[in-house]
Amino acid sequence: MPANGSPLKHLGFLHIAPFSPENPSQGFTDAIDLFRHAETLGFDSGWLRTRHMQYGVTAPGVMLGALSQATERIELGSAVIPLEFENPYRLAEDLGVADLLTGGRLRPGLSVHPPRFDDAVNRTVFGPGWETDDYGYERIMRLIGFLQGEKVRDVGPYEGFGGNFDSETVQPLSPGLVERLSYGSGSLKSARWAGETGLGLLVSNIGSAENGIRDFDAAQAALIRAYRDALPEQRPGRVAQARVVVPTDETSPEQRARYEEYVQRRTPRTRKVLGEKTIIAVDRMGSTGEIVEQLRSDPSFEVADEFIVELPFELEPSDWRHILEQCATKIGPALGWEPRL
16 A cells, blocks of 8 residues: 555556447447557556446446457456446356456446435336345345355256256356455445455545544545454455546646636535535646645545546546546656556
8 A cells, every 4th residue: 555655556547438429339439449548558457437327338347348358458447336236146247257358357346325216217227126125235245156156056967958058156257356346435334344345445536424524535544444444354455546636737728727627616515515424525636746745645545555547527538548648657656656568
């Protein structure tokens, strides 16, 4: 972890892969090109943010499969797949296929949450009886069981019909995939659960004001410590922190104005508690030196193991490339990170 000024060992980025409804395929093509570009810059990981009923990547398994064939080295993650929309059995199949296609580079991030739409929409999306389903951690435990090859059924002796292809477990199984699962947490309760379960931890720019801590960075540092305290003995854990980073070095006047407008629109929400306890981090914007200083003074950055650059989805492909290039050539190295080239 980059504690006490030690070098940053792992640098990644997070992308929503946005698209226009008039030409969605172009958005996916742009995303694949961006992941290829990030790999050439030496990034350690690239992550997809799953969206449903929005103009962003909606089928992470399909997109991760495509990225597996477009890249060779970079780790491919999901941050996160919301399991209320998934059948754990089918998701286990998708993740197994995608991981094998990557050669073991997949890092699935998961979350659980009850359906968030109104009742009429929930009936349409989840079907009749959605109110009685369990949308909690049990879904993740079922997924883990399937990925570990827990027996699902008995298979009798082959009787010569249709080929001897039947399996007692979900297929395909990809060795080591379960060890790369992470949970996306924004509360002390879920962070402790992730630690107790032995999952990795994903934290982002959305968190919770708990135990009287309103400052976002301090609250997230406390959350990470709670996760580490809950880990089983001999389990090191892995904490990836994602934050929006908007470097202004080497920008055109128009580009800088666009960046500033983006951050200014988002800043007011960081000055208050939203709802019961939701708090949001300030975007990291400024010169290379300013951003490095902001990160080094953040107690949550100091206790994380890796840093993930969240790309603003309202910007353009040229902006995303600029941000990745600044992070890979200036910000990362200033933090002691070395690109994997």
